[in-house]
Structure formats: C-alpha cells, structure tokens
Amino acid sequence: MYNRWYDKYPDLKSLLTLLETVDKYYIELIAQDFLQIILQKYKDEFDATIQHMSNNPPPGYNRWYDENYNLHTCIEFIKTLDEQERKELVNSFIMSLMSFITNVDHE
Numbered sequence: 589m590y591n592r593w594y595d596k597y598p599d600l601k602s603l604l605t606l607l608e609t610v611d612k613y614y615i616e617l618i619a620q621d622f623l624q625i626i627l628q629k630y631k632d633e634f635d636a637t638i639q640h641m642s643n644n645p646p647p648g649y650n651r652w653y654d655e656n657y658n659l660h661t662c663i664e665f666i667k668t669l670d671e672q673e674r675k676e677l678v679n680s681f682i683m684s685l686m687s688f689i690t691n692v693d694h695e
Contacts, residue, residue: 592651593667599678600666603685607659608652618688619658625680626665630673637665 594600607615626634641664654660662681666674 603678603682615656615659619656619662621684622662622681623658625684637668
C-alpha cells in the first residue's frame with residue numbers, strides 16, 4: 589500500500605480524506621478560510637514559508653490538493669510545523685470545516 593506523508597497523522601489524514609470529497613467550488617472557499625486561520629496564528633512563519641515555496645516550487649503538482657493553490661499552500665505549511673502546532677492547526681481546520689458544512693447545509 590502506498591503511504592503518503594500525512595498518513596502517519598490520523599487527524600490530518602481524516603481531514604484530507606474528507607476534503608477530497610468536497611466540490612471544487614467549496615474547496616476554494618474552505619482553503620481561503622484555512623489561509624486566514626494560518627495568517628492569524630502564524631503570521632511571521634507563514635511569510636517565510638510562502639517565500640520559501642515561491643523560491644522552491646515542487647517539481648510537479650500531482651496530488652489532488654495541488655489543484656487548488658490555496659489548499660496546496662495550507663497543506664505545505666502544515667509540513668513546517670512541529671507535532672503540537674500541527675495538531676492545533678489541523679483541529680482549527682476541522683472546526684472551520686464543520687462550521688462551513690453546517691452553514692452550507694442551512695443555506
């Protein structure tokens with residue numbers, strides 16, 4: 589079985605598995621919200637990560653989440669965090685996603 593880098597993190601794997609089923613239109617909205625969360629929590633680190641990503645683009649965008657640059661950016665940022673920060677950020681993403689799903693269901 590093929591193991592992806594995030595398979596070793598159950599919370600992140602669950603989040604990405606769920607996001608993979610979401611319509612592309614909603615992915616863009618969700619990814620924008622995720623970016624806002626990152627900017628609020630990690631402003632200084634995020635700027636440096638964005639600069640690094642701009643200077644060192646991946647050789648290819650082959651993963652499903654690479655199709656949306658904002659989501660790709662969020663996922664790549666998660667790679668830069670230590671375990672505790674990753675858990676906190678992923679939990680924030682999950683709460684945001686749950687809120688989004690709840691609001692979409694009521695519209």
